[in-house]
Amino acid sequence: MKLLIILSSVLFLSACFDSGDAQEKEANKVQLGKTTFDKHCLVCHGKAGGGIVKDWKKRQADGNFPAPPLNGTAHTWHHSPTQLLRTINDGGVQFGGQMLGFKNQLSEAEKQALLDYIYSLWSKNIQQKYDARFSK
Ligand code: HEC
Numbered sequence: 386m387k388l389l390i391i392l393s394s395v396l397f398l399s400a401c402f403d404s405g406d407a408q409e410k411e412a413n414k415v416q417l418g419k420t421t422f423d424k425h426c427l428v429c430h431g432k433a434g435g436g437i438v439k440d441w442k443k444r445q446a447d448g449n450f451p452a453p454p455l456n457g458t459a460h461t462w463h464h465s466p467t468q469l470l471r472t473i474n475d476g477g478v479q480f481g482g483q484m485l486g487f488k489n490q491l492s493e494a495e496k497q498a499l500l501d502y503i504y505s506l507w508s509k510n511i512q513q514k515y516d517a518r519f520s521k
Contacts, residue, residue, distance in 0.1 A: 411501070418502025421495045425487060430455050434506050449483050457507035465519045466500055473499060 422434070429452035431437040436454030438445075445451055453459035461469065471479075473496050476486035487496070504512065 414498045414501045415505045417495065418498035418500070418505070421491065421499055422502055425490070426455075426499070429484070434461075434503060452484065455503050455506065457511045461503060462507055462511050462515050469500055469503070470496060 422430075426434075429437065431452075431454065434455030436452065436456075436459070438451040441451050441453040441459055443451075453461070455461045464472075472484070473491070474486050474488040476482070477484035478486070491499075504515070507515065
């Protein structure tokens with residue numbers, strides 16, 4: 386009986402450590418995503434993906450659309466992780482846009498971390514809808 390109690394508390398404790406670990410790993414990925422974002426994406430998508438223009442749906446003087454905000458106030462959360470990864474890799478030129486791809490400039494870990502960072506910018510409500518749709 387004693388052994389059982391000891392065993393089950395060990396199991397319980399290790400489960401706690403596991404979830405702490407997972408949380409820490411997630412936080413590290415988001416941090417890497419932020420560093421990568423600030424270095425490569427902020428210039429067009431704005432601080433914390435907030436955009437740099439007032440109306441991202443309005444064409445600019447050169448006839449092109451500006452970079453949309455990525456923080457959940459535009460369409461980003463309508464796209465699956467695979468689609469978002471494709472945009473990061475191949476840019477927007479594939480759909481007549483302006484953004485250049487980052488295929489060869491970023492590591493796979495940095496690209497995944499960018500997805501985690503972008504997700505972290507969304508409201509709880511949007512995150513829940515996204516999870517329900519794409520089960521992240
Ligand atoms: C030179 C400006 C520029 C840079 C740098 C840039 N983007 Fe973009 N991005 C755009 C524009 C403009 C669009 C809209 C589509 C287009 O015109 O290509 C866009 C679209 C996107 C979209 C699709 C948005 C949506 O709502 O579906 C994502 C995701 C995205 N960018 C992520 C990134 C990430 C991540 C980085 C950094 C690795 C980055 N962008 C760097 C200009 C930029």
